[in-house]
Amino acid sequence: MLAQLDAVQSDALAQLAAAADAAALEQWRIAFLGPKGELKSMMGGLKDIAPAEKPAVGARLNQVKVALEEAFKQRQESLGASASTKHVVGPQIDVTEPGLVASWTLGKRHILSRVREDLVEVFARMGFVVAEGPELEDDEHNFVKLNIPPHHPAREESDNFYVDDPRTTVRPRMLRSQTSTVQIRVMETQRPPIKVIAPGRVYRPDTVDATHSFMFHQIEGLCVDQGVTMADLKTTLLSFARAFFGPGAEIRLRPSYFPFTEPSAELDMKIAFRPDQPARWVELGGCGMVNPAVLEACGIDPEVYTGYAFGFGIERIAMGRYGIPDIRMLYQNDLRFLQQL
Numbered sequence: 532m533l534a535q536l537d538a539v540q541s542d543a544l545a546q547l548a549a550a551a552d553a554a555a556l557e558q559w560r561i562a563f564l565g566p567k568g569e570l571k572s573m574m575g576g577l578k579d580i581a582p583a584e585k586p587a588v589g590a591r592l593n594q595v596k597v598a599l600e601e602a603f604k605q606r607q608e609s610l611g612a613s614a615s616t617k618h619v620v621g622p623q624i625d626v627t628e629p630g631l632v633a634s635w636t637l638g639k640r641h642i643l644s645r646v647r648e649d650l651v652e653v654f655a656r657m658g659f660v661v662a663e664g665p666e667l668e669d670d671e672h673n674f675v676k677l678n679i680p681p682h683h684p685a686r687e688e689s690d691n692f693y694v695d696d697p698r699t700t701v702r703p704r705m706l707r708s709q710t711s712t713v714q715i716r717v718m719e720t721q722r723p724p725i726k727v728i729a730p731g732r733v734y735r736p737d738t739v740d741a742t743h744s745f746m747f748h749q750i751e752g753l754c755v756d757q758g759v760t761m762a763d764l765k766t767t768l769l770s771f772a773r774a775f776f777g778p779g780a781e782i783r784l785r786p787s788y789f790p791f792t793e794p795s796a797e798l799d800m801k802i803a804f805r806p807d808q809p810a811r812w813v814e815l816g817g818c819g820m821v822n823p824a825v826l827e828a829c830g831i832d833p834e835v836y837t838g839y840a841f842g843f844g845i846e847r848i849a850m851g852r853y854g855i856p857d858i859r860m861l862y863q864n865d866l867r868f869l870q871q872l
């Protein structure tokens with residue numbers, strides 16, 4: 532029996548050393564120290580042993596039991612320690628945990644689209660209808676019929692995105708540099724009374740900085756009918772300013788020159804973009820009475836009809852209204868910017 536105990540002890544210790552994880556360790560514990568384990572069954576065998584030998588065998592049995600329990604504890608600790616070093620390698624992921632995003636973020640229309648819609652809405656209430664024209668235009672609509680003669684500085688190659696060579700092409704195509712082209716498109720195809728508003732993109736090869744972009748947006752207005760006067764223009768612009776920016780808005784017309792209007796004016800609006808800011812004069816664009824030469828070029832009799840036109844930049848309004856310091860922010864689509872508006 533004593534020899535058997537020695538064998539059990541060395542066998543148990545060898546197996547313990549080989550147990551490499553918690554499951555193997557537990558199996559070992561059940562096999563040797565468990566209630567139906569090796570030691571328990573040997574204790575059961577004590578009763579068959581000669582009484583004289585009992586104390587020695589009993590003592591040895593106890594020794595083996597204590598030794599195995601001690602060895603088990605040590606092995607458990609060293610395995611546990613290496614198991615916890617394993618944890619350091621990477622976090623355990625609980626796939627049942629709720630995600631970090633608690634709800635879906637809804638998208639919304641871009642700030643320029645919303646300002647454009649607001650502008651159209653205000654003019655629509657004054658009876659203007661939305662008109663459109665192509666962004667790929669030709670010089671006839673961008674210049675000729677707008678009374679901008681050949682060799683006018685506005686036609687400079689360096690100031691326009693020509694698609695065809697203007698020196699060798701009869702009617703060179705270009706990306707439109709102004710929405711005034713839509714005035715021509717409308718007057719070519721419609722007869723007065725005309726009352727249209729035309730928002731859209733325009734292109735100019737400007738160097739990009741905080742206030743310039745090679746592409747930006749304008750909104751163009753045109754009204755042609757019998758007896759239309761400068762007073763109608765001013766009334767329309769003032770009504771627009773008050774409807775769009777609030778009842779305190781004021782407008783100011785400064786004499787200017789555009790080939791397609793006569794007389795022409797620069798349009799300023801005194802706007803408090805935010806309630807906490809004082810109102811200030813902001814230049815929004817140009818306006819004037821449609822030049823009779825333009826009406827005539829479109830087949831409208833300037834002896835019978837008169838008209839007014841205006842055009843201003845949409846970015847400038849958006850930037851003023853929302854306190855945007857740099858035009859590039861409107862095109863970069865940085866979520867941190869977009870989510871604020």
Ligand code: DAH
Nearest residue numbers: 709711817818819840841842
């Ligand atoms: N097209 C002009 C520009 O881009 C703005 C403008 C001035 C539009 C006078 C008009 C107008 O309709 O009458 O600078």
